[in-house]
Amino acid sequence: MSWVQLSDVVxxxxxxxxxxxxxxxxxxxxxxxxxLGSIHAAAKPQGLGVLLALLGLAxxxxxxxxxxVLALVGLFQLLTTPVSFHMVARGGYRxxxxxxxxxxxxxxxxDLADSANGEAED
Amino acid sequence: xxWVVVASAVxxxxxxxxxxxxxxxxxxxxxxxxGLDVVTSILIIGVALAAALGxxxxxxxxxxxxxxxxxVGSLAIARFASVEPEDAGRIKSxxxxxxxxxxxxxxxxxxxxxxxxxxxxxxxxxx
Numbered sequence: 317m318s319w320v321q322l323s324d325v326v327x328x329x330x331x332x333x334x335x336x337x338x339x340x341x342x343x344x345x346x347x348x349x350x351x352l353g354s355i356h357a358a359a360k361p362q363g364l365g366v367l368l369a370l371l372g373l374a375x376x377x378x379x380x381x382x383x384x385v386l387a388l389v390g391l392f393q394l395l396t397t398p399v400s401f402h403m404v405a406r407g408g409y410r411x412x413x414x415x416x417x418x419x420x421x422x423x424x425x426x427d428l429a430d431s432a433n434g435e436a437e438d
Numbered sequence: 439x440x441w442v443v444v445a446s447a448v449x450x451x452x453x454x455x456x457x458x459x460x461x462x463x464x465x466x467x468x469x470x471x472x473g474l475d476v477v478t479s480i481l482i483i484g485v486a487l488a489a490a491l492g493x494x495x496x497x498x499x500x501x502x503x504x505x506x507x508x509x510v511g512s513l514a515i516a517r518f519a520s521v522e523p524e525d526a527g528r529i530k531s532x533x534x535x536x537x538x539x540x541x542x543x544x545x546x547x548x549x550x551x552x553x554x555x556x557x558x559x560x561x562x563x564x565x
Contacts, residue, residue: 327490328442331442331443331446331483331486331487331490332442332445332446332449334446334450334483335445335446335447335448335449335450335453335483336449338449338450338452338453338454338476338480338483339449339452339453339456340453341453341456341457341476342452342453342454342455342456342457342476343456345456345457345460345472345473345476346456346459346460351466351468351469351472354460354469354472354473355472358457358472358473358475358476361453361476361479361480361483362475362476362479365479365483366479366482366483366486366505369482369483369486369487370486370501372486372487372490373486373489373490373498376489376490376493377489377490377493377495379495382495382498385498385499385502386498386501388502389482389498389501389502389505392502392505392506392509393479393482393505396505396506396508396509397475397479397509399509399513400475400508400509400512400513400516401472401475403512403513403516403517404468404471404472404512404516404519406516407468407516407517407519408466408468408519411466411519413466413468
């Protein structure tokens, strides 16, 4: 097996894994309760799935200048996804869409209470 | 390579349909936004898959654009999310819409009557 064939096979495996992650995320989004549950399920194809697809495409194209652009796309994805999901979770918590009974640890409520007390003392 | 592409595309389609079901069911606007984010990333994977099948290089710029644009929308909606009533996602029946409209019309008539009364009392005071 030559290197070209091997990189095509690895690219195919990467795409199959990315597809599996999207199916897993879809099942998770249908079954997990609440906003935080669906965020938890949704983060899988957004992070690892996109990175695997970009790796597969890079292995298939096999040219350095395209690989550089694909690395940039992966960097964008890794920078933007946590920020947007953090904002969604924060907005959901502050507008009462997170059920406190589903949380094991809730550190934010103590922080919010502390900051409210601090404002009252001032 | 062909059956790998077909199998991946089928799995991407199943994932996208499930995400769209989540978008349809909601219940809040943030749930819908998370579902649309997933659809965007599935779109990125799908474009990468199509590019890998034909070894096409012109769609790489589409990938870069998609990776940046999906983020802006969810950020804006999350920033301006507000407390929604329980049944915000429900479609109102025709009777409810008519009742609301007639209540609104009555309120307008009442407001106009009060305004006329106030104007009349002012005229009395002036006279």
